[in-house]
């Protein structure tokens with residue numbers, strides 16, 4: 001095993017929560033050093049983006065019908081709508097004197113470690129080059145003016161690990177990766193609402209992405225918290241757009257460009273350095289790789305949602321439920337539709353931008369789905385995954401196929417049971433895992449994935465975030481609500497299935513149900529602070 005593989009496995013192990021031992025954290029919230037949720041590039045030229053998302057007529061159901069949405073021309077309006085619906089603010093919440101912003105992309109603890117950059121050439125009214133998206137003002141900050149080798153649009157994501165570490169300590173590196181996955185899926189859905197495609201440029205190394213986005217320009221950060229590079233995507237605004245230049249053509253172009261801006265400092269001090277996160281980030285750095293050539297099998301058409309909501313409205317209404325009513329049920333068909341949204345399809349968002357084979361599968365705790373016995377179920381998201389799961393889990397489970405489920409769903413009942421107590425206990429005793437209609441843990445083919453390289457550790461969490469975002473939107477479309485759950489007891493989940501080794505590891509939990517709304521909270525519009 002390589003040093004990097006050993007290091008990332010060690011990080012995974014030490015960042016596990018257990019009922020009698022939580023991963024190392026700060027122990028208390030040091031409000032004096034609470035990180036600013038908004039990165040700003042001081043001194044950079046700004047371009048205010050139009051708030052145009054509410055003018056889109058695309059329906060949510062049309063996102064899943066190939067060819068249903070005519071591609072919007074690339075301009076400031078459409079670029080604004082893309083960013084508004086992916087990383088823009090969706091509301092402000094107020095309780096007494098406290099006020100905080102929510103965004104279209106969710107984030108563990110609402111800390112928002114993910115930053116977004118666009119690299120554009122040929123967009124009217126926008127200088128060619130690299131721009132940072134600042135969600136507070138819904139504007140672009142120009143970091144670099146450059147002559148680029150390609151007309152079009154790239155979008156890159158990075159993470160400020162410190163934002164999550166401030167609250168969650170060592171486990172925060174995982175949460176940053178989850179958030180990247182959510183952000184990538186949020187981008188994919190927003191692009192689909194404009195009739196655009198997203199291609200993940202999986203051959204780029206972290207160092208390439210850092211060079212393109214200016215994240216390796218240490219003097220521009222000075223005392224400010226650094227950002228770690230994560231993913232880079234091409235946004236194809238026209239059908240058939242292809243042919244990208246190699247990373248060096250881009251990085252040479254921006255190195256010759258004119259950079260501006262100084263990163264704002266997010267916290268006035270850092271009480272803890274969290275070296276375990278730095279070590280994990282170093283071990284899981286991505287090198288250049290050959291482009292992945294995964295051919296996802298075509299699946300029978302997505303069973304279309306009855307949801308008649310507009311795509312933009314549904315994306316902007318997405319929220320995390322904080323409590324469920326504990327009594328409502330959903331029909332089996334609605335349950336199947338929600339599960340169906342998590343399947344990797346070559347022609348539907350979000351997985352049509354995912355160049356790698358599916359590695360995650362869903363262990364479901366079904367509580368209240370009409371027509372389905374409560375109990376423990378398994379959704380295998382691939383044929384290979386089904387074999388891996390059958391090999392690894394204990395033999396006395398039922399593996400009863402749910403024949404009523406639509407054919408693309410490889411859904412099995414493992415045990416008929418009231419799984420509410422187990423679900424709650426395993427998710428760090430959180431009621432939301434028991435009071436919804438179902439909750440789940442995502443089981444990753446851990447050893448097989450890590451055999452590809454230590455950096456693939458991050459990719460597994462990204463995949464879990466994509467699944468999470470698919471669940472969030474599908475839940476809203478079904479008239480219920482979801483919540484991501486990053487706090488769970490890793491090895492207790494494994495013990496439930498009799499897992500003896502690290503072939504399968506639980507990486508993320510999620511819950512869905514009928515939400516109870518907190519009437520003490522006031523909801524305010526996202527951009528009331530901005531003139532239209």
Ligand SMILES: Cc1cc2nc3c(=O)[nH]c(=O)nc-3n(C[C@H](O)[C@H](O)[C@H](O)COP(=O)(O)O)c2cc1C
Nearest residue numbers: 102103106107108109110178319320484485486487
């Ligand atoms: C990776 C991840 C982990 C999360 N873990 C939890 C959790 O354990 N418990 C919880 O109540 N909410 C959890 N959440 C929900 C966040 O608190 C929520 O996304 C954030 O407050 C922003 O609110 P919004 O989703 O309504 O925009 C998680 C969200 C994400 C993306």
